[in-house]
Amino acid sequence: MRKIVVLLTLFVVAVACKSPEARRPISSKTGSFIDQSVIRNKKLYAKEKSHFEKLMKANPDVEYVTSQNGFWYYYNEKVGDTLTKPQFGDIVNFDYDVKTIDGLTIYSKSDTKTQTYIMDKQELFTGLREGLKLMKTGETVTFMFPSQKAFGYYGDNNRIGMNVPLICKVTLNSITTPKTIN
Template sequence: MKHLNLLLLSVLLCASCKSPEARMPESVRSGSFLMESAERSKKLNATEQKLIENIIKNNPDIEYIASESGFWYFYNEKIENEANYPQFGDTVDFEYNVSNLEGTEIYGNSSKTYIMDKEELFTGLREGLKLMKPNERITFIFPSQKAFGYYGDDNKIGTNIPLICEVTLNSIIKNND
């Protein structure tokens, strides 16, 4: 009996010293989903680009400016003498309205106070405010990826909707930190 216990113990020791083996994955995924998603995004971007180019072409008397961030804008009211732009942490007070590319109003004139880059605001508007001086009024045209993108705003703005926003920057309160 003693020999049997010793034999059993040595078999268990040998079996427990075996190194772990790698398991094969149950399913192999290719990058096809990501490639298809990227292709859909490229097509969507091209379609929106054509729509925006048509708006610009149909308004030859307006001087549109292409931003480095991927949206377009023009000045309704431009302030020439001030160089006071909002910076990180500054508090800005602004008014805005939002419409789709056909000009249908989505949100009427709204007022908002926003702390630059410290609060939630959709990408295009956040970047657009950085281009503004107090008392300027600018109209921005944002492709959907600079607006609310794939998710929309869970209210009136749906999936992949490019937007036109007219924004008036009322004031900038500088952060003294």
């Protein structure tokens, strides 16, 4: 009987010392949704870029600039290079309107009213936030934003639908650097 207890104890110890095995998932998912989304977004961007390029070719007397941030713009009114551009935390005052890629007004300047925005500390759609950083006081610039730089997949839940490229004419009225308290 003693042999059986010893053998049983050795068996239990041997089984108990086995390292735990990782459980495998019942089903595994691949990254196919993300891959399809990437393909869909690349096609959408190419289509919007093509449309903007047609607009630019139709206006050869306008000097368009390609932004490093993935949008295009041109100056309606440009001021000298001596003025500064807004920096993080600066308070900017500006007016703007929003149009479709076909030139239909979505929001007029009277709809959007004069805006006051603290650079990079408040909500503003990506393209406009990046566009303001390129401007100087007194300049008026027309920006052409692909939908990913505008309101993207969700739109603005009002007048701008999903995946709508936008054209915005922006006038930067003033830049105020806040005083720091020591």
